[in-house]
Amino acid sequence: xxxxxxxxxxxxxxxxxxxxxxxxxxxxxxxxxxxxxxxxxxxxxxxxxxxxxxxxxxxxxxxxxxxxxxxxxxxxxxxxxxxxxxxxxxxxxxxxxxxxxxxxxxxxxxxxxxxxxxx
Amino acid sequence: xxxxxxxxxxxxxxxxxxxxxxxxxxxxxxxxxxxxxxxxxxxxxxxxxxxxxxxxxxxxxxxxxxxxxxxxxxxxxxxxxxxxxxxxxxxxxxxxxxxxxxxxxxxxxxxxxxxxxxxxxxxxxxxxxxxxxxxxxxxxxxx
Numbered sequence: 369x370x371x372x373x374x375x376x377x378x379x380x381x382x383x384x385x386x387x388x389x390x391x392x393x394x395x396x397x398x399x400x401x402x403x404x405x406x407x408x409x410x411x412x413x414x415x416x417x418x419x420x421x422x423x424x425x426x427x428x429x430x431x432x433x434x435x436x437x438x439x440x441x442x443x444x445x446x447x448x449x450x451x452x453x454x455x456x457x458x459x460x461x462x463x464x465x466x467x468x469x470x471x472x473x474x475x476x477x478x479x480x481x482x483x484x485x486x487x
Numbered sequence: 488x489x490x491x492x493x494x495x496x497x498x499x500x501x502x503x504x505x506x507x508x509x510x511x512x513x514x515x516x517x518x519x520x521x522x523x524x525x526x527x528x529x530x531x532x533x534x535x536x537x538x539x540x541x542x543x544x545x546x547x548x549x550x551x552x553x554x555x556x557x558x559x560x561x562x563x564x565x566x567x568x569x570x571x572x573x574x575x576x577x578x579x580x581x582x583x584x585x586x587x588x589x590x591x592x593x594x595x596x597x598x599x600x601x602x603x604x605x606x607x608x609x610x611x612x613x614x615x616x617x618x619x620x621x622x623x624x625x626x627x628x629x630x
């Protein structure tokens with residue numbers, strides 16, 4: 369589907385890096401929802417999501433993260449968000465999600481943050 | 488004082504048109520003296536309003552159209568969204584306690600919350616008994 373892309377990379381310790389790019393809105397959010405569901409089905413609950421390539425997010429997109437972090441944390445995992453652009457971060461701030469999610473600037477910092485949970 | 492500038496976009500009730508809705512809103516909002524972050528937020532508010540209409544206003548498979556009218560009037564940017572979907576009065580829905588909402592993993596209702604957070608005015612009326620009309624206003628200088 370045009371406008372939104374997902375790339376996955378397996379990192380050390382069973383962590384999966386999910387890079388999202390483009391527009392995450394009511395038209396595209398199901399792609400990410402399915403990706404998270406597939407990862408959870410495969411037993412991957414420790415995720416880093418690289419938001420640096422994400423141009424736009426609406427509440428439909430933010431809702432995917434709200435749902436997914438609950439599942440991840442219930443399974444001794446977490447979702448660490450990395451490098452959102454100002455417009456994307458603004459939406460997380462407006463929805464009060466910045467108090468729920470951990471944001472990191474680098475992959476190393478994100479991995480360190482995840483090493484403290486469930487390992 | 489700025490002059491008046493007005494344009495209109497009509498789309499069908501399909502989320503694939505959200506990109507066009509955002510492009511239109513952003514293009515219109517940028518005609519006035521709003522900083523880029525405000526333009527982004529207004530675009531988001533309009534996206535949320537149109538998304539709500541598409542997702543909740545029509546029955547499965549029902550075809551409908553949504554008209555978005557954007558207008559600069561002096562220092563005031565007004566977006567009016569009209570649709571023939573079922574009656575939906577957002578005034579009847581209280582804003583959720585977003586913190587509690589999010590902690591409970593609930594994701595619905597956040598669009599309306601964002602619209603109210605972002606815009607200076609959000610008003611609804613059922614026009615002529617046939618049409619929902621949602622008007623959202625942003626002032627260049629908050630009132």
